[in-house]
Amino acid sequence: MIRRLLAILAIALLATSCSSSNTLATVNGTDITKDDLYRIYPDYQNATVTDFTGEQLRQAVTDLIVLETSLQAASAEFAVVIDDAKIAERLVNPPKRYVSLLAQDGAAEGITEVQKQRAVVSLLLDEVSPLLVEAQLDGWAGVLASHPEYVTRACVRHINVATEDEANQVLARLEDGEDFAALAGELSQDTASEGGLLVGGDGDCLASWATLDQDLATMVSTAEMNVPLGPVQFGSGYSVIRIEDRTEPTVDELSADPMQYLDLNIATDYYYSWASDVLRTTDIEVSPALGTWSSAGFGISPPPE
Numbered sequence: 393m394i395r396r397l398l399a400i401l402a403i404a405l406l407a408t409s410c411s412s413s414n415t416l417a418t419v420n421g422t423d424i425t426k427d428d429l430y431r432i433y434p435d436y437q438n439a440t441v442t443d444f445t446g447e448q449l450r451q452a453v454t455d456l457i458v459l460e461t462s463l464q465a466a467s468a469e470f471a472v473v474i475d476d477a478k479i480a481e482r483l484v485n486p487p488k489r490y491v492s493l494l495a496q497d498g499a500a501e502g503i504t505e506v507q508k509q510r511a512v513v514s515l516l517l518d519e520v521s522p523l524l525v526e527a528q529l530d531g532w533a534g535v536l537a538s539h540p541e542y543v544t545r546a547c548v549r550h551i552n553v554a555t556e557d558e559a560n561q562v563l564a565r566l567e568d569g570e571d572f573a574a575l576a577g578e579l580s581q582d583t584a585s586e587g588g589l590l591v592g593g594d595g596d597c598l599a600s601w602a603t604l605d606q607d608l609a610t611m612v613s614t615a616e617m618n619v620p621l622g623p624v625q626f627g628s629g630y631s632v633i634r635i636e637d638r639t640e641p642t643v644d645e646l647s648a649d650p651m652q653y654l655d656l657n658i659a660t661d662y663y664y665s666w667a668s669d670v671l672r673t674t675d676i677e678v679s680p681a682l683g684t685w686s687s688a689g690f691g692i693s694p695p696p697e
Contacts, residue, residue: 522650559623
């Protein structure tokens with residue numbers, strides 16, 4: 393009964409907000425309509441739907457507001473335009489980093505509007521983030537000079553022990569010529585990494601370290617290779633590490649295809665910081681039946697009861 397009442401509330405909110413107009417919200421005067429909502433969330437057209445609440449409806453409209461705001465700002469600030477050709481290409485040939493994001497949900501056939509929306513977000517991230525990083529860090533030469541960990545990938549082997557003293561003992565044994573992988577098998581608390589080699593979910597050891605501890609990230613990106621280093625705090629203890637492979641792009645390579653190298657988490661942080669600033673300064677209005685736009689919380693607050 394409660395779910396049915398909540399569903400009725402959602403439908404009532406949508407019907408009320410659209411009773412005299414097709415408009416759910418405006419972004420700098422551009423309408424977001426019920427047709428926009430139905431295109432991505434077609435079940436909202438079903439008056440018997442039982443799985444939506446008023447809050448879910450407000451979140452769906454919020455998502456449309458955020459996307460429209462970002463598209464407008466990307467065009468105005470950076471001349472970035474996401475057109476149908478770019479969306480189609482992204483869905484047909486998604487970069488590896490977005491394959492799971494753009495995969496089809498459920499059993500539906502063909503390209504869905506949700507996939508298209510996700511493709512637009514991924515394209516915005518790819519086109520806007522590098523411009524933000526470049527501008528804030530004095531170009532790609534500045535990135536390589538001040539934050540090489542943003543674009544560097546490395547294969548790292550480690551031996552993780554409980555205390556700093558134990559890590560120093562490991563260093564001493566390595567200096568005496570003992571084998572790193574063998575010591576990892578004997579001593580390391582990390583029993584999942586064979587021979588201490590750290591690998592990603594895809595089995596590749598060449599990984600970005602940008603979002604880990606800053607000292608460790610810098611060490612992995614700049615220190616001498618194939619030399620035991622440490623102790624460094626890592627996980628639940630202290631590690632001795634050895635960098636066995638490393639790739640760092642040139643300025644020209646970064647300029648040509650920055651997102652091939654830029655850590656996705658770093659890119660996302662820059663993008664969402666920019667998008668948050670944009671949302672604070674954009675003229676956004678919401679249908680009173682849905683509530684009021686909150687620039688502090690970046691969402692729609694429910695109308696007064």
